[in-house]
Amino acid sequence: MNRVSERRRIRCKVNGHDIDREVPVTQLLVDFIREDLNLTGTKRSCDVQVCGVCTVLVDGRPVSACTYLAFEADGAEIQTIEGLASGSELHPIQQAFLDENATQCGYCTPGMILATKSLLEDDAQPNRERIRDYLKGNLCRCTGYQPILSAVVLASERIRHD
Amino acid sequence: MTNTVVGKSIPRVDGIDKVTGRAKYTGDLKFAGMVHAAIARSSFPRARIDVIHADDVRQRPDVIAVLTAEQVPPRLYGTFIEDQPVLAHGEARYQGEPTAVVIARSHEDAVGGAADLEIDWDPLPALTTIDQALSADAPPVHAEQGSEGVPWLAREGASSRNCCHTFAREHGDVDRALASATHVFEDTFEVPALQAFPLERYECIALWDGSELTIWSATQSPFIVRRDLARLFDLHLHRVNVVAPLIGGGFGAKLYTKIEPIGAACAFAVPGRPVKLSLSANESALTITQHAARVRLTTGVSADGLIVARDCLSLFNTGAYADAGARVADKGGYRAPGPYRIDNVRSRSCAVYTNLPPAGAYRGFGAPQVVWAYESQMDVIAERLSMSPLELRQRNILHRGEHFSPDDTPLDCDLPASLTVVREHMHGASTVPPDESGPWRVGEGYAVGLKDGGGQRTASNAEVRLEEDGSATVLVGSTEIGQGMLTVFAQLVAEELQLEIEHVRVALPDTRRAPYDSGTNASRTLTLVGSAVVMAARQIREQLIDAFRDLYEVPPGAQAVLRHGALSAGQVTASVDEVIRRGSLLRGGQLIGTGYFRTKAADNVLGGMTAFWEPGVAGAQVRVDTETGSVQILHYVSILDVGRAINPKLCEGQDIGAAVMGMGAALCERLEFEGGQLLNASLVDYRLPTFAELPERFETVLIENGDGPGPHGARGIGEGSILPVAAALGNAIAAATGARVYNLPMTPEVIWRAMREAAAAEGSNTSVVPEVK
C-alpha cells in the first residue's frame, strides 16, 4: 500500500547518540543537524552539492547534507565533525589539520575532515593523486589545498603507525 | 630578550575550535525569540518600481512585517560615495537589487514570502558594459551623477555621464618620450567580473533593544559598518555595536557595509527581537563582484630595452553602486605603470557605473587587473626585442630605495633579488624535463606585481591587558578572516611580555569593547595593527618594570629585565603576578597598555604615504594540451618577501591560498551576464579551483630581510601572491604555444582560439588533429 506522509519519525544515531524525532519530509539533513540538533559544525554554502562544506557521513559514506532529505537518515548512523574527537583528544586527522595549518577560515574544515576520514577508511595509504582526486569535491578558498594534502598524508601515516 | 615564539610556526590558536566544529560563525549564533528576514529582489537590471503588492504576504500568519523603501531610512550609504539605498527607491539599478524585505517567524516563511511578493516593474533599457555606459547617448545610471565632463574621457570619445570616479597621475613628459621611443607598444587587456566566493555567505543578526543597535555580522570592517549604520539610522556611534565573530573567508567581499543596513532596518521594525538575515549563495553573488576591467597600455621602449614612457588607461565596471569602486579605480590607476623605473608616466582610470551588481573590493584591490596587463605586455615587449623576459624585467625593475612614484615612500623590498631567486627555483636541481610528447607543449613564464600595502591614512589602535595571574588579553578592532590575526597577535604579545602563548588571548572584535580599527584589508593587519599591539605590550612592560623598581626598591643603576614571567634586577627577582598584586592593597590588579598607529598623511595622489610595498613575484611552468587548449600547471614558484615571518606556516598558507585563488581567476572564472542578468551564480556553472587544479609542484620561497616596517621587520602579505598569477600563467602559455591571450580567463577554448589565430597569422597549416604517427 502506498504510504503518503508529510512527516516522518526518524530513529538514528548521531555521533553515537540515539536520536528519535519527527521531521517534516521536506526538511534537509543540514537543517536537521544544524537547527534541530544544534550541531553547527556542519556548514552550508553552495547548496548545489559542489562545495562540500555540508559533508557528513551517513553509515560511513560522505553525502551532501544540503541535498539529502533528513527523513532518509532513519536507521542510519550519522557522523558530524562534533563526533570525531574523543573528549579533549583530537582525532589524528584533526590533529594533522592543526599541525599542517590546513585550516584557515575554517569553514570548509569540518567537511574536508569528514571527507578525509572516509578516504582513509577506503584507502589507508592514499597517494597524492588519490587524495587530490577524492577530495576534489571539497572546495577550500583559503589554503590553496597544499596544506590539506600534507595534512592528509600526515594523518594517514599517523593512523597507520598507531 | 629571548626570542620565544616569534618566527615559530605555532599552530593557530583558533585551530582546535575549527577542526572540532566548535568554532562559531555568525550563522551559528542562536538567540531566543529570533526571527528571520529574506529579501525580494529586482527581476530586471534596470526598472521603475510601479507597485509593490505587499498586502497578501503581509497578511500571512507567519509573516511579521514587510518592509519597502518607505519603511527604511531614505538616506544613501557608501564608504567613498554615498549612492546606495537600503532598499531600491523608485527604481532598481541592477538585477538582484534588494527591493523589499520580509520578516517572518522562520527562515522558510521569510524566503517563501519574499519569493511570492509581487512587484510590478516597468523595465528600462539597461547599460551593462563599460562602452555602453560611456557612450554619448547612454542614460545616466544615477541621475545626479556626472554633470561635469571629464576632459580626458572626452578626448577618449567617452561621455562622463556614468563616470563614478576618476583618477590621474602623471610625471615626466609622456607624449614626448613616446614620440621619440624606438619601439612603442599599445595593447589592451581585459578581466571579467568575478565572485570571490568566501565559503561563508553573507550573514547578519540585528537587534534593536530600544536604546542600542547590536549587529552580529560577517564583516571585515566592523567600524565602517558602525559608522554607516549610525548615519543611516541617525544614532550616535556609541549606540551601535557591531560584533564580528569568526569569519568564513573574506577576500574583500565582506569589506565595507553590505547587508547590515537591511538587517538593521528589520531590527527597528521588530524592537526587542533579534532578526537574522542569511543570504543564499546565489544572492551573495549578486551582492558584490570583482571589477571587470579594461586596461590599455602604451609603452615606449628604447633600443636596449629600457622603458622610457608608459601611458595607462584603466576602466573599471563598478556596477550600479560605487561600493569600493572609487578606491579600486584609484589603486588600479596608481599601480598600473608597474614596478619599473619609468621617467615618464601617465596613468588614468575611471570607475564606470552600469546596471550590473555592484563591484567592490577583491583580494588585490584593482591590482590583479593591471598586473595582468602590464606583465603580459612585458613579455610581448621581450619577444619583440628578442630578449629574455627576465632580463627585460631586471633591466627595468625598481631597486630598494627607488621611487615607485616621486612623492611616495621609496621601495622597501628587494625585487631584483626576488627575480633571481624565482629563476633559480624554477630551474632547481630536482626539476625533471617534462613530457612534451603528443599534443603537450611546455613553457615557462614569470611575472612581478607590486602594490602599495596597508592602505593610506589609516589608523589602528590596540589595547593589551595584563592580569594579576600573568595572563593577557589583547583587544583590537581587526577581524579573524582566516589569515591568523588571533594567532600572530598572541605571538607578538607573548614575545614582548615573555608569556606562554596559552596565556595570551586575542578577543574577536565588537565595536563597543574593541578599540577602533579601519578594517581588515590591504594586507595591513600585522604591519599596522600589529605595530599598535606591540606598542601596547611595550607600554605594559614599562609599567611592570617601573612598578618592580618601585615596589622592590631596585637600585637606580641596576638594569631590570622581564623574562619567563619574572622580573629581575641583580639579585632581586619577582614574578609578574607578585608585582601586579603588590601594586594594589587588595592584592589584585591589572595593567593596561594602549597602542595607536597611524600611517602618514601626504599631499600626493593617494592622500597619504604608503606604509609598505607588497610585491608578488612568481614563475610558472605549464603544460598545454594543444588540441584542447587545456592547461596543467606543472611547477609554480611564488616568492614571498615577508620581511620577517612571525609565523612561517601561516605566511605560506597566505601565499599558496592567494596563488591558487589567482589560478581560478586566470584559468576558469568569469561571471556571465546576458542583458544584465547574471547567468552563472551557482557553482554548477561557476568553476572555482579544486584540488585537481593544484599545481603538480608548488613552492613558496620566504624571503626574510627584516626590511618591513611592521613588528620585527615584518611586512604585510595576503594579497601580493595573487598579483602575478594570471600573467605568469599567460606568459608560460604563450611560451608553450606561441599564442597570447589578452582577455581573461584563459579557458581551454580561449587558448585554443588564440593558438588558431596565431597559426593563421603565421600562415602555417597546423593540423587540428594529432599527427599521424
Next chain:
Amino acid sequence: MLKSFRICEPGSVEEACEFLAQHGLAAAVYAGGTELLLAMKEDLLAPEYLVDVKHLGLGGISFSSSGREVRIGATTTHRELEAWSASRSQWEALAEMEHGVANVRVRNQGTIGGNLCFGEPHADPGTLLSAWDASVEITDPHGRRQLPIGGFLLDEFATALAEGDVMTAVVIPPAPARSGTAYLRFGFLERPTIGVATQVALDPDGETVSQTRIAVGAVGPRPERIEPAESELVGVHSGTGEWPMAVARAASRAAETCTVAADAHGSEDYKRHLVEVFVWRALEVARARAHADAARNAGQ
C-alpha cells in the same frame, strides 16, 4: 529551500506506477534526489508528491542467465557501479565513466536511473550506454517494456517516460568478442563539456575491425551515435597505417555530423573540434583495449 511536498512510499513497483499515473505532473519519482532536489530548490520543479522508489528492490547489478548481459537496477548508485566495475577488468570504461561523475558525495547518492531519467545533456552515463547499445527497462501500469537508450533520451531534459512510467533497470548487452571500450570526458566546469564513448571490436584475426561504435554526449541536446563515423572503421586493419587514416576520417565525420549546440561550455566550432579530438583519442584507447582483449582470448 524546498517547497512543501509529501513523500509517497509505494509497496511495489506497480503501486508506484499507479500512483504516478493517477497524479501526473504532480508526482515525481524520487530516488537519490541529487538532480530532483536541486531542480526543486531552484523552483524549476514543484511536485506535490515524491514517489520514493528506493525500497522496491530496484537496486543491484546482475548477469543474465546467459551470463553476459548485465542488468543494472535503476536505483543502483553511481558509487556502487563504480565499485562493481572497478573490480572487473573488462568494465574499465564503466569504472572510468562513473568515477568522473560529479564528486564522491553525489556518486554515493545519485542513481543511474535518476541520472538517465533527468535527461540532463551535460551528463556522462547516457553516452557510454549509447555506445553499448544498452536498453532501459520501463515498468508502467500495464507491464514492462524495453527501449533502446537512443529511443529513451530524446532531447535535453526530455525522455520517453510517460505518466505512470518507472524506469526499473538498464540492460547492457554482451560485449562483442575481442572488443574494447573507452570513455573520455573533458570539461572545465562542474559538468562535462564533452563525453565520448567508443567501442572497437576485432575479427578473429585479432586485427581487422569488425565493428565500431561511437557515441558523443554533452555537446548537444542528448547523447548521439555517430553512425557515419562508425562505418569508416569497419574492415580496417587496426595494426597498420590504414588505421590512423581511418580514425582521422571517422573523427572528422563525427565532428561534421554531430549535433552541437553552443552554450556556456563552448561555442559550436570549438565543440566540433573537441568531438574530433576526443573521438580520435577514444578510438585509440578502445583499439588498445580490443587488442588486449583479443590477446587474452587467444591465450585462453
